[in-house]
Amino acid sequence: MGPLEVIDRTVDLTPTAPKVRQVLSLLLLRNNQPVHANELIDELWGERAPRSALSTLQTYIYKLRKVLNSDGRDGRSETLHTKPYGYVLSIPRESLDLHVFERLVAEAATALEADNPEVAAERLERAFGLWRGRALSDIVAGESLSAHLTRLEENRLRAVELSCDTKLRLGRHNELISELKTLTAENPLHESFHTRLMITLYRAGRRTEALEVYSRLRQVLCDDLGLDPSPMVGRTYQALLSADPSLDEDAPVAAAGASAAIRALGSPAQLPADVGDFVGREDLLEQAEQWLADAPHQTAMPVLVVTGMAGIGKTAFATRLAHRLANAYPDGHLYHQLRGPDGTPIDSATVLTKLLRTAGVPASELPDELEDLQKIFRTWSSGRSMLLLLDDAVSARQVAPLLPGYARCAVIVTSTERLHSLAGACTVDLPPLDARAGAQLLSSIIGEQRFTAHREESAALIRLCAGVPAVLRSVGASITARNWSTAARLGQLTAGGLRLDHLSFGDENLRRRIETHCQDLSMEQWLVLAAFGRLDSATVTPAEVAACTGMDVEDAELSMLSLVDRNLATVISGCARPLYAMHELLRLYAGEVADRLLETPVDNRRPPAKPQLAARWQDARMGQRAQLTA
Numbered sequence: 001m002g003p004l005e006v007i008d009r010t011v012d013l014t015p016t017a018p019k020v021r022q023v024l025s026l027l028l029l030r031n032n033q034p035v036h037a038n039e040l041i042d043e044l045w046g047e048r049a050p051r052s053a054l055s056t057l058q059t060y061i062y063k064l065r066k067v068l069n070s071d072g073r074d075g076r077s078e079t080l081h082t083k084p085y086g087y088v089l090s091i092p093r094e095s096l097d098l099h100v101f102e103r104l105v106a107e108a109a110t111a112l113e114a115d116n117p118e119v120a121a122e123r124l125e126r127a128f129g130l131w132r133g134r135a136l137s138d139i140v141a142g143e144s145l146s147a148h149l150t151r152l153e154e155n156r157l158r159a160v161e162l163s164c165d166t167k168l169r170l171g172r173h174n175e176l177i178s179e180l181k182t183l184t185a186e187n188p189l190h191e192s193f194h195t196r197l198m199i200t201l202y203r204a205g206r207r208t209e210a211l212e213v214y215s216r217l218r219q220v221l222c223d224d225l226g227l228d229p230s231p232m233v234g235r236t237y238q239a240l241l242s243a244d245p246s247l248d249e250d251a252p253v254a255a256a257g258a259s260a261a262i263r264a265l266g267s268p269a270q271l272p273a274d275v276g277d278f279v280g281r282e283d284l285l286e287q288a289e290q291w292l293a294d295a296p297h298q299t300a301m302p303v304l305v306v307t308g309m310a311g312i313g314k315t316a317f318a319t320r321l322a323h324r325l326a327n328a329y330p331d332g333h334l335y336h337q338l339r340g341p342d343g344t345p346i347d348s349a350t351v352l353t354k355l356l357r358t359a360g361v362p363a364s365e366l367p368d369e370l371e372d373l374q375k376i377f378r379t380w381s382s383g384r385s386m387l388l389l390l391d392d393a394v395s396a397r398q399v400a401p402l403l404p405g406y407a408r409c410a411v412i413v414t415s416t417e418r419l420h421s422l423a424g425a426c427t428v429d430l431p432p433l434d435a436r437a438g439a440q441l442l443s444s445i446i447g448e449q450r451f452t453a454h455r456e457e458s459a460a461l462i463r464l465c466a467g468v469p470a471v472l473r474s475v476g477a478s479i480t481a482r483n484w485s486t487a488a489r490l491g492q493l494t495a496g497g498l499r500l501d502h503l504s505f506g507d508e509n510l511r512r513r514i515e516t517h518c519q520d521l522s523m524e525q526w527l528v529l530a531a532f533g534r535l536d537s538a539t540v541t542p543a544e545v546a547a548c549t550g551m552d553v554e555d556a557e558l559s560m561l562s563l564v565d566r567n568l569a570t571v572i573s574g575c576a577r578p579l580y581a582m583h584e585l586l587r588l589y590a591g592e593v594a595d596r597l598l599e600t601p602v603d604n605r606r607p608p609a610k611p612q613l614a615a616r617w618q619d620a621r622m623g624q625r626a627q628l629t630a
Helices: 017-027 037-048 053-068 096-114 116-130 145-167 173-186 189-205 206-223 231-241 259-263 281-298 314-328 348-358 372-383 397-404 435-446 449-454 456-467 467-484 486-492 510-516 523-532 541-547 555-563 584-597 611-630
Strands: 078-081 086-089 303-307 333-337 386-394 410-415 428-429 570-572 579-581
Touching: 017 037, 017 145, 017 467, 037 053, 037 086, 037 145, 053 173, 053 555, 078 281, 086 348, 086 428, 096 116, 096 145, 096 579, 116 145, 189 206, 189 231, 189 584, 206 231, 206 314, 206 372, 259 333, 281 303, 281 314, 281 486, 314 386, 314 410, 314 555, 333 348, 348 372, 348 397, 372 397, 372 456, 386 397, 397 410, 435 449, 435 456, 435 467, 456 467, 467 486, 467 510, 510 584, 523 541, 523 555, 523 570, 523 584, 541 555
Parallel strands: 303 410, 303 428, 333 386, 386 410
Antiparallel strands: 078 086, 570 579
16 A cells, blocks of 8 residues: 555565566465466566566565565564465465555444444544555556556545545534545546535535536536436435435435435346255355355455356356345346357456446447446446356456446356456355265256166266266256166266267257367467376376477476466375376366377367367377387
């Protein structure tokens, strides 16, 4: 909250090298959370990362570790930890000014709700005293840091709104008028500040000036966006005209605003139907529910990312969670799918347009530019307590413009990507179902009698489905539709070796899900994916993949990490050297990719390999054979 400073008692430990400071800034903002090496590389170099990026990053981490870690003789202990996938910076929450600020603002909000504005004012004074200028003003920010800085500025503005409400409650009208005039000048489209200025002027006996504030805001919105003020501002204006008692000093600040506007528009209810045969995941549901339940006491809007491999049940989990939380968000529930029917991403402007149409904004009043749509959506959602479910996101860049700005809203996002750069998000990583949950799901689909008639064969089917709910549903549906026994279906699956084709039925097709997820892989990522399918081992090392693909070890590991970020591979922790693994059904697909690159006969329904990719693979395989011959 100002220039970056690292102070140990009276000693300034702040690094001087710009990129080292950049790395430290991102680690601090993600304190006690893992930051993947690829995310740091993207932050430092974007799409122009040099081939030596990983080793250069490791050098920066070494320099930070020398500053932050010690052997304990000077009182400092290890704070920067290396993990198989990246790094974790662990420092006490109270040692970071951002966490102290958020705590003080949360305490102020609680005090104001308890009708104790004096305590709220004291906490806010201490909170704003921590700001020393623009956040990280001396850091050149990449994509991830820029997203975090945007979040910090929004948090600061929400704290300013809380401060205004506190001063209104304390009757400090003259002091507040000057402050709000400055805020509205600096934020000419911020309707909340304008609404508070109108109310403050009215309470100070200056109703004519309050009406002029509305006129100026209306003109700016019309000129810049082609829109009228929101219903919240409009109702405040009508209350001013009629000298409504709701504007008096003993009434809540937003009495003439948000809740009445919400009733006028109605509350959207777009959540998909809950999944009837949802099983397991209870611990993860409770953890996610508790995290979101605690979020209203913070200044930042909570964003929960549900991630995992294709078919693992992300949408079912998010939908179940959303229905469990629905009553906590009385002002509506919005839903949008972020991929089209063919798997292509839907651009953020199209999504915002549809969400705003749902909110009741006429299509004729909606602009084309994403930035303008984003302002309208945040204005509309301000003051509301809503739940937004975004399904199958492609990237953090697609999601970021869709987020409301109000802390009492919440967003649940599902994605096969890990979305590391989505600032402030909490991630739920869904593992495969265990054997018990798998048995419960299959039994619910095919019926208890059929399941128990051949219990051993049923258990074998569950093992073949490897804990992937989509595959279990597909296998169960085929048994029910064709009136097979589990023994007959097992025999069909295992005759001639298990293939992904055998695990598909009707609309449920795991290969199609995986191919949709893999459609934008780079050439190097395809090569590494094929290597996982070709190497006959449950775990592989970067050196083995490098030998198999003709890549150098560092490039191979970067590509392996990128597959981890896409939930196409995993890192085995607790090992002396990095080991990588792949879910067994994903390995079936990777084996098909390797076969296709080697031009062996495969199912012609699958898309052909890119010629240059096949050539790279053949060159790597020829080089490997030459080494073996020598």
